[in-house]
Structure formats: C-alpha cells, structure tokens
Amino acid sequence: MPHRTFFWFFFPSGLAMLLFIGLPIISSFFQSLHIEPEQILMEVEKCDPFGCKTETKVDIEATTKLQEEQPLGRFNGLGTYGDRNHLAFDEIKEAWTNSSSIAEFTDILLNLPFYKALLFTLTFCFTVTPPVVVLGFIVALSVNTITKSLKGPTIFGVILPMIVTPLIGSLVLFWMIDAKGILGSFIQFLFDDPNLSLKSSSQLTWITLIIYGIWHNTPFAFVVFYAALQTVPQDPIEAAIIDGASRYERVRHIVIPHLYPVATFIILICLMDNFRVLEPIIGFAAEGVAQSLSWMIYNDLRSENKMLFGSAGATSMLTIIGVAILLTPVLIRTWREFRTER
C-alpha cells in the first residue's frame, strides 16, 4: 500500500490517538512541573468596642486575579516529585538518619502517602495474579470436560464477574459482605463474633479487596485458557494414555507445557490491569485504609473547586513509569512475534 493511501486510511484514527492519548501524557507532564498558586493573604484590622485585632484573611480578589494570570500556577520544576506527597526525599533522608532500626525506617516510609499507595498497588497486583492464573486454569480444565450442551450456559455464568464494570461488581460484593448483609452475617456466625466486620481492620479490608480482585479477574484467565485448551494436540495425549500415563501426568507433562506462553500472557495482562486498580477501592469505600496510585490521582482531581493538577500530574508520571516497567516484557514478546512473522 503506497504511503499516501496508508496515510489517509490511518489519519483519523492516528489523529484521535495522538490528540487524546499522546498529548494528555505530555500535558500531564507539563502540569506536574507547575504548582498551584499560593493564596494571597492579607491582614485586616477588625475593630469592635473592646479594641482592635489584626486577622489574616485570604485576599480572594488578588488570588483570583493571580489564578487568571497563571491558570496553571507557578513553575516549580521537579519540586512536586520530591514533596511529601510523592517521592518525599527529605522525609526519607530524615527517617534514615533518625530511625534506629530498619523496621522503624520502613514503618515511617510506608506511612508516606506515595509509598503507602505503591505498597497497596503492588501487593494487590502480585497477590491477585497467581490465584487468578491457577483458578482460571482449573476452571478451564473442568469446563472443558462437561457435556457440550451445558458448555454455553456455564461459560456465560463464569464470565459474568468480568463483564460488569469493577465499580458495580465491587458494590454487589460490598453489599453482601456488609455486616448487615448475607455474607457478613455468615462470617459473624462462623467466627461467633457479632461485632466482626470486614470493614473494621485494614488487613481484612485488604483481603476483601484481593478476593474481589480474584473474583473479577479469574474469568479472563479462564477464557484465554479455555480457548488455548482447544488447541492442545491430541496425538501426544493419546500416546501418553497408551503408555499408561495417569490423567494428572498427562495434564502435568503435555497440557501445561503447551499452555506456558498463554500463561505468561495472562500474567502480564493481569499485572498491568491490576496496577491501575481504582474502582474497587471506591466501591468498597476502602479509601481510608487502602489507597492505590490511581486513587491518589483521582483524589487530587475530584474536588471541583480546588483540583491539584500539579500533584495529579506528578503521580500520573510516576504511575506511567511503573506501567512502563511492567510493559517491557510484553513489548519484547510482541517484538519477537513480529520478527518471526516476517
């Protein structure tokens, strides 16, 4: 296809991606270099019959004027990246010199907002993914063996958690595990503790979120494994049966090796998708104890009168770096596939 024709075919799609995916990343970066203008304070003398007092007040007029002149705020360089809410260099340095043990240092470190969010995001990513892969595989194996007529409805039922948006999915579960909901009361009954609530402690909330993550992501792993199972060659399996291999041995030595590439694909996609976890935190109302990087950005942008563009931009950039690290293996894989294709 000549360059010119290609250009016209691709132009609309390319333009849309450039304008609304490429540019925002640059715009985010640009924002992160700026910081909101400080409010201009003025001293007002207030007099009443008992004497005069000076009060500091926000000079609204001057502040608005400044905001109009510099809507993005003043230039701050990389300052936002190093402040307390992001990488917090000063605080870390201080903690490093002041704390007596590694444990104390990590404790201080993990109470800084950015590192706290990073810890949750990574914990979520890496605890959800392995069970998802294992469960997805087992479910795929077992759906594969049931009667053909039942397969359709079963698959439909299994993929439901994946279809609904994470916010709705987490709400549905949240209502059930509420202390007054069915699962909540069941758990109370099970542990014989009428005051037990999954919302009460941070560990329990984290576990709930992780269970939700597994529930939501397993269908995806299932679907991909299920499709891959259809491509497992039958001859080696039959040969193995003749040689007297048990079912377990056949799965272990023929099916699983065949599915390795698929499994790495699922792991990578799962890690990448869970790295942006946001909606479950909102759905489970877990903002207090579990913050993710995405949630930090959302929180900066949520308030309508004072959005922290600089802070959100900086967190976005740091998140993108995280995604880039996770994405590298995917890119290498795609590159290899392309090379072999040509």
Place this chain on the structure above:
Amino acid sequence: MESKINRYSKQLILINSFFILAWLIVSVFPFIWTFWGSFKVKADFFSRADWMFAVTGVNTLIETGDTSTVKAYVESWTEGEFWKATMNTIIITVSVVTISLFLGTLGAYALSRSTYKYTFWILIAALIFRAMPHITLVSGYLFPFFQLNVWGILPTTIIVLVAINQPFTLWLLYSFFKTVPKELDESALIDGCSYFQAFRFVIMPVMWPGVVTAGLFSMMLAYNDFTVTSLLLNQQNYTMVPKINAYLGTIEHSGNYMWAVSSVVSATAPLFMIIMFFQRQLISGLTAGAVKG
C-alpha cells in the same frame, strides 16, 4: 475432540461437576442476590436482625404491604433522574461504538495491508497507549478542557472514549484483517479499483464478524466506564455508572441506598442480555489478539 480411550472416571465427573457448580455459585449468586434484594426495602436488604429477611421481605411487608416492591426502581428512575443517566449512557455508547468502528476499520485495514516497517511501530505505540491507565490520561485532559471550556459535556467525553478505545480496536481488527486473504482485495486492485473502492466493495461485505467483536468491546468500554465519565462530565450529564456512585456518596441521597441497588440492576440487566447474545464473539475477541479491552 474427546477420543474413546480418554474416558472420564465416575469420581472425576462427580468432583468436576461439584467444582463447576460451586464456582458458578460464586460468580453468579451475587448478581441473583442483588436482583432479588432490589425489590426489598433497605431494612430487609441490610437486615440487622436476620439475613433471611432479605429473602422473605418481612420489613417490606410492613412498610409497603407486600413482600416485594418496585418503589426503589420507580423513585430512582423518576426522582433520582436515572432515566437521564440512561439516556446519556445510550447516547455515549452508540456514538462511541459507531465512531470507533468507523475509524478503527479504516486504520486497521491500512495497517494490515501495508508492508512497510512503520506499521510495526504504530502497533507498538498503540500497545503502549493501550496500557496507559485511564486516570493518568484524565489528569492530562482536565486542565486543557477547562481552559477550552469543553469540560462537562457529552461530545468531549465521546471523543475521549473513542480515542482511548482506538488502540484496542486497532489491534483486534488488525488481527482480524490479517485473516482475510490478501488476494481478495488485490484482485480488485488489479481490476482497477482504488484502495478505497476495494475496501468499500470487497472488504466491507466480509468484515462483519470482526466488526461485531470489536463493536462489542467498544460497547463494553463505553457502557462500563467510570474513570472518564465521572471526572469529565458534570453532574447533570452523568452516565449510569457515575450516577450510581453519586447515589451512594452524597448526603442528599443518603436515605436512598436502595436507589443504588435498583440502579445497579437496571444498569447490568441490558449488558447481560447483550452478552448472552454475543458470547461467542466476546470470547473470540478475548483470545484473538495479544491485548484485552
């Protein structure tokens, strides 16, 4: 595919059926429970006394005179203005699907037929774009949109969702067009068609299976989106998902928790119906490319 010597033993079938049944309950029961509970009052759905109340509807009987009620639905749709959110969702979903398929088919066709090296780099770039968390993009949109005064309205959100959706649509349709034999449109070109004519008269009639799959994913993205719609739309223009979140959050509606429950049912029911029809396309799409929507 099952060969005769590969029979399953009775125990295995039993264990297997049991496992599948258990797993089905885990994935489906929450939705059935919510559906059933949406016809009860709050005192039943969140019952301090006994969870069985949510099944039997004791308080619902006391409060409304019947064991089930559609009060929450009626109120959320009228007073809660859920009808408006539904309208917005329909407008956004239909527009996003149409526009992204239009752009996507043209772009992906070109990518699949060009033999130059840059197509590879474009696809890699699309893969990187696909991996960007939506919230980081939104943080880049807000400031310029405020300055340009286009924040809060539906068209902006539609364009943004189309753009966010493009990388995945491109990859999906690219791998689909790769399976359409090249000879088909090449013969049309030899016969004197232009590339566009070849696309219009030769490719378009055979591309529908791929388009349905890509459309399904575009639909799910637009219908399910929370991050973009909740931050780029103003309260009056909210779509269903941010609207449900708004029911939960604001003090104004705090008494009407059941609005959220019934709206969750209203929002998921149509989606489930569509998926039931197009399940096969959905699964083929998930397994086709190297990416997921």
